[in-house]
Each structure stands twice: as C-alpha cells, then as structure tokens.
Amino acid sequence: MGLGAYIKTNLESRQREQEYQKRIEQLQRSIEQFEEIFRRGQRIKNEELILKQKKLIQTAKKGAWILGINALGVFHEQREDILSLLKKGGDVRVLLLDPESEVFKDRERKEEEINGEISGRLRAEYTASLAYCKYQLQ
Numbered sequence: 001m002g003l004g005a006y007i008k009t010n011l012e013s014r015q016r017e018q019e020y021q022k023r024i025e026q027l028q029r030s031i032e033q034f035e036e037i038f039r040r041g042q043r044i045k046n047e048e049l050i051l052k053q054k055k056l057i058q059t060a061k062k063g064a065w066i067l068g069i070n071a072l073g074v075f076h077e078q079r080e081d082i083l084s085l086l087k088k089g090g091d092v093r094v095l096l097l098d099p100e101s102e103v104f105k106d107r108e109r110k111e112e113e114i115n116g117e118i119s120g121r122l123r124a125e126y127t128a129s130l131a132y133c134k135y136q137l138q
Contacts, residue, residue, distance in 0.1 A: 019062075027065065050077045057081040063091030069107065070096060070125040075132045094133055099126050 050073075057064050057078050064085060066074050071094055075082070082092055097104050104122070112119045 023065065027067075053078055054081060057085060060085055060090060063093065066092065066094045068096065069104070069122065070129045072125050072129055072132070075129065094129070096126060096129055099123050 053074055054077070058081050064082070068074065086092060097107075099122075108118050108122050112121055
C-alpha cells in the first residue's frame with residue numbers, strides 16, 4: 001500500500017510541475033509580446049486591455065495569475081469575473097511589486113516625485129490591493 005501511495009503522489013507531483021511549467025511558458029510568451037509592443041513604441045488602449053483581461057479571466061479553467069505594481073485596475077474591472085472563477089473552484093494568484101524594493105521606489109520617483117516629495121499614491125494603491133485580496137475575495 002505504501003509503494004502505491006508513493007507512486008500516486010509522485011505522479012501527481014510531476015503533473016502539477018508540468019502544469020506550472022506550461023503556465024510559466026505562457027506568461028513568458030505574453031511578456032515577450034508586450035515587450036515587443038513597447039519596443040515598437042505602440043500603446044495598448046485601455047479599453048482593449050480591459051477586454052483582453054476580461055476574456056482571459058472568463059475563459060480560465062483552473063485559475064488566473066495577476067501580476068502588477070498594484071493590480072487595482074484588474075480588480076476594479078474584473079471583480080465579478082474573478083469572484084466567479086473562485087466560486088467555480090478556480091485559483092487566483094496575485095503577485096504585487098514589493099513596496100520596499102528598489103524597483104518600486106524608482107517607479108515612485110519617476111511617477112510621483114514633485115519638488116523632492118513623493119505623493120504616496122502607489123503605496124496607497126498597493127495597500128488597497130492587499131485589502132482587496134484579503135477582504136473582497138473571501
């Protein structure tokens with residue numbers, strides 16, 4: 001019995017690993033596509049981006065990974081679809097930029113600094129994203 005359980009667990013683990021690898025490869029392809037768009041100097045219209053996000057979340061079978069500085073746009077525009085995915089047993093993972101990282105601080109300086117003062121908007125949006133994940137998605 002112990003050997004059977006070990007084999008089953010090992011096979012399931014390998015299957016999960018393969019699924020994660022496929023997701024990572026899909027994310028890498030998406031990132032490469034967006035990088036190419038920005039290299040060419042093109043911009044994605046907000047309305048078009050919202051429709052693409054909506055379609056991705058609505059058609060997700062197992063889950064969605066959301067990546068961003070604060071992800072509030074996705075939460076605001078796709079709230080019902082995210083909740084629907086969760087109710088169907090799907091998984092939603094959110095990766096937010098660490099506000100203590102140098103990348104975040106650099107973004108704050110570039111986006112918010114006026115006369116040596118940083119407004120704190122990005123940090124407030126980050127905090128709002130955490131609150132959204134903690135309270136709204138339960």
